[in-house]
Amino acid sequence: MLEKITKPKVLIVAAAIAGIFALVCIVLLAMFGWTAFSQRGTPSPTSEPDAFGYCGAELSELCVVSFGRDAFGDTIVNLYVPQKTYPPFYLNIVRRSGEGRYECVGNKSIKTSFYCTGDPINLGEGFEIQMLSEKDDRLLARGTFTLTAFLVTTQIADGTSTPTDTATKTPSTTSYPSYP
């Protein structure tokens, strides 16, 4: 079959492949262009430290997903961290009783999920969370929180978030249909 391919046909094939490649490159460039455009507002590690709070319905900036406890009674801070925006970091939590370092671990598969653990924080306590660079202790972001409960972010219709107490949550036993 190959011998049937004449020189002009080879040129057509080459042109077609080049055309497809060019098209794909254009699409790719457009995508990367959009990435750059859409990330214009995301935190830059060299500028002023960013402010952060609880996560809302849409995750696009650094935020706290929830607080929890481990077996030793230590506090867990579950964070959403936008991809490729922060260098390796740890948390410094400033309380009235002093400061404490919280070591952070990232999920290997989902790069935006981190949790940090450290000293127990009491309910009702106000504190500041500082995100610091592991390399040079540079302040990357900070946020002020009050631990009124071990919170979960509930998504509501208007896109804002409402922290609600789940301590008394009782799972319902309604039947769960297959492939709803």
Next chain:
Amino acid sequence: MNVLPDGLSALAEHAWVTFVILLSILWGFFIMRGLLYRLFGDILTEFDTLSLSAAGWVLPVLFLSLFTFGLSLFFNAMIGGLFAAVVILISSFIFIRRRLDIPPSILFAFLLFLSIIFRFAFLKDLFLPSYFDSAEHYRLINAMTKSYQLGFLADELNSGFYHLGFHYLAAGISYFLHVDIAEFMLVFGQISLALLPFPLFFIIKRETDSLSAAFFTCLLAGFGYHMPAHLMNWGKYPALLSLVCISFVFSLAYMVYRDNSLRERKSIWILLSFAILASVLVHSRTIVLYGLMTIAAITTLGWKHLRIPYRLFGFGALLLLFMIELYTIDNNPVLKTLLDGYLKNDSRILILILLLTVISIVHYTEPTLFLLAWLALCMLCLFIPVTFPMLGVQTLLDRPFVQMFSYIPLSMLGGLGFAGLIRMTKRFFPDSHLIQRFVVFFAFGFILLNAALHYNFYPSNCCRLVSRDDLAVFTWMENTLPPDANILIASTGLYVTPFETSQTPTGVDAGIWITPLLSRRIALAEQGILFDQVQVHMDLCGRSIGYIYIGGLPQSFNPLLLDSRPEWYLRSFALPSAKIYQVTGCG
């Protein structure tokens, strides 16, 4: 409306994987286009080949993945990869030769790109595929990529696997092009969804000779019903790919049925055989569908030769069968979801389809009868039990399958009816182009408006099993738990047919991802298990269950029961929507 920016943002986030998958599909697409031109020559228009290739790309990509996998196991992955590269180069030289007809191609590319952007809105903030099926598909693809590395079949595959086609294809692309499996599944699903409406263009265009009706069918198939997009909420990736195959097989079978003028009938049969083989490899149940398609076609042929009174009687009998089936399905708790899915989500479109079907019966009686018969036979299969040695009593088709497939005949009925409507307006208002155009704009506008106001482009809450808290617990488990840890997760019985006596247990929360992502063993228990009972604790100890995972969904285990027995269950890591307990006090 945030769909467009969300879609673009997700597209940017998954740019590399999108590029890789599009490139693979484009290769298959152009190979199929070249092959179709070789077989059918100028009988097919550019629109026809683009439409057919939008489904036919699966064949080259799937068979290349299959051979590459086989060679990689027989020799090694490098030889398998070299083979694939050589095949891609040579086949490109042989088949990608014919010049594209620019206007249809640009229109096709534009519509596809727009459709991809809309579909990608689904991926915004979705970090793992939905529901429990996807976890199993992830595990199998992962085992196959491991087989590429090892040079022999990984142990995980020895315990049996199904829906080979999708997993071969995914593993091949994922391994050789270094794509994360979860991301591959997410992106591949949305690109396949974007492509799905195009293959229906071919049959409607050929049958009605109306471009408007053909595009209308595509629009209905794309954004008219909750299916096929809802499949992504179920994580049924092989089923989605099988829909692409079904469209291709159906189109080829249509050519065999209709076009006696085709010069290469033997070649079409060969291509059709390969298409059916690919389809069955992707999803075994499609073979039943093709059997029903044949019965429906034969019935239609037979019906055509009847005298008019008998024809009317035949049509009436079919409609009666339809009514009985709908009534029975509606009164069956397991099957009811099939009707509810369409009635709750697509009621407006269904009313339109009902009206268009009446017109279709008048103007395109034969194809309408075929489509109705095919759909009625599919629904009938929900009630025909078959016993399989390993699986017990099943039915020829299950409820999710019929639900996902129904959009194809419904869209085509809409397309045929719309073509009939155009004919009617031309007949009644031969001089008024304004009215003729109004009908077209009204029909397209109705679907578009309905999509803009009611179509759900985002993941449904029903099926998102994994929250960000689950991810944090997974991270902790990966770093802390021993590799041989045995973890209990909540499960429930799976009902997809009316005959299932022994429930098929399946995970109901994020716990289902523990084995695929963390390679830890899981054990299943009914969600209502009473952890505070002595017998239950003893049973857990006896089964060597070391940990209990609790997700944040209503169907997850009740953590209060474990908290009430701190001497038996130690809360190791707890976030509001995900917790892991260690089973203690086993003595």
